[in-house]
Amino acid sequence: MTEVKTSKNWRSGLSVAECNRYMLKNEIHSDVTFLVGKEEKLVRAHKYVLASRSPVLDAMFYGDLAEAKKIKIPDIEPPSFDVLLRFLYCGDIALNQDTVIGVLYAADKYDVDELKKATQLFLYWGDVEVNNDTVIGALYAAEKYNLETFKKATESYLDKNITNETVFSVFANAKLFGLEALSKKCIEFMNEKGAYVFQSPFALEISKDTLKEILSSDNLDIEELKIYHFLISWGEGQCEVKGHEKSDENIRNQIGDAVYRVRFQFMDLDMFVKNVCRRNILTSEDKLILQQVIVGNLEKESTKFNFGKRKPTLKVCNVLRSGSHLESWRYFDHKRRRQDHRTVPYWKHH
Known part of the structure; x- marks a missing residue:
């Protein structure tokens, strides 16, 4: 006193x-x-x-x-x-x-x-300005007290400020507050910029439910091997947070059924053996099943993995002409084992 x-x-x-x-x-x-x-x-x-x-x-x-x-x-x-x-x-x-x-x-x-x-x-x-420090609290207030005008302002702010670093938190809060249009936009952003988004350190902080929902997308534009490596990094992060040893068994326990969202069948056999089989993230039975699927000896429907093909948005290359010069893109057809030199659509960030 x-x-x-x-x-x-x-x-x-x-x-x-x-x-x-x-x-x-x-x-x-x-x-x-x-x-x-x-x-x-x-x-x-x-x-x-x-x-x-x-x-x-x-x-x-x-x-x-x-x-x-x-x-x-x-x-x-x-x-x-x-x-x-x-x-x-x-x-x-x-x-x-x-x-x-x-x-x-x-x-x-x-x-x-x-x-x-x-x-x-x-x-x-x-005239309340929404910013990075206040936007989540603003959403809470708008939702709890039914302030529709303010809710639209906060949603608009988030909509305009989706980046590789913020997209995961925006998506999580959009789901929490039932902002369906914003959730959809986040998914579209991650689909298009998957290779970059998953390099963000903030990606390792997402919840398991958010992770599973993102990896379930059929339009995610990122190689399956990179998704698999990201899953391992995410699992290691969860082990660290919970004070567990970063063993393959503990990492798999953290990843759980999210691993079934990886489309392993789109790896070739050599890639699968070198990168997946050498670790025990998957069980021996799962490895054997996936190898048989990859070489075509087993029906995909008989497993618990997702075998749907991802279909990222196509972007047509610009054809550059300078006199008689035509810039072409090399296209490799894995199925036919041949190369073409021609102007073709390509996958963004591929």
Whole structure:
């Protein structure tokens, strides 16, 4: 507790709200401490004032499960918590686009109805700029409080900011909040730029369900061997997070049935033996079955693997003419084991 030393009666001429503000700012007779945000900033306050304004804080301080003097609040950052306190102490509402999402979350968490209504109105009428730091919170607020206009703004922002680095998080949140059009756009982006997207370090952080959905696409433009190597890297990452040894057995346990989304039959036998058979990600039985499929000795339908052919979007080469010069592309036909020199469609990033 801190008492401000002054010969003047600071209360003179101040309203109740102004006295509360002064005591909060100068930590006079404070009896509870909050550790706010990721950095655990120290914020001192008064139980009586907070309990009189919030039923949740009342139960926190005076209920059967009352908490200790120091209370951690990791899910609200200091600027938003400061706005909450000023409202509880003085009725002040000081919202801006940087804090409004956090304040709405705080008001909802502590059941402060008037502040919650004020933030919803601000989101509805205010010119709130959505950015990388606020977009997920904005989606949460728009979905929970049925703010359709704001929801469209956040969806539009995500739509325009899909990159190799962001596409996985955008896709996961689009699925979470039921944004079907945005989910479809993410899938199309990953289909087209698969070879680059899977090189992003953020790809290793996706959930298993997201991974399986992406690999189920028949339009993914990436070689199956690269998908297989990515799966192993993803499995190693999961082992590291969970403190497991990065053995083939543990990696396979993490990958699970996602491995059945790899179209192994589109590898040639030599590639399959050198890259797949030398490790124990697949069982011996699965390796034998896939080898038989690759050489044509077993019906594909008798296995649990996906044998659908991926069909990435075709892009026609530009034919460059300079006098009599014609730039041609070499086309290799694996089935007929021959090469043609001709201008042909090619797979992007192939």
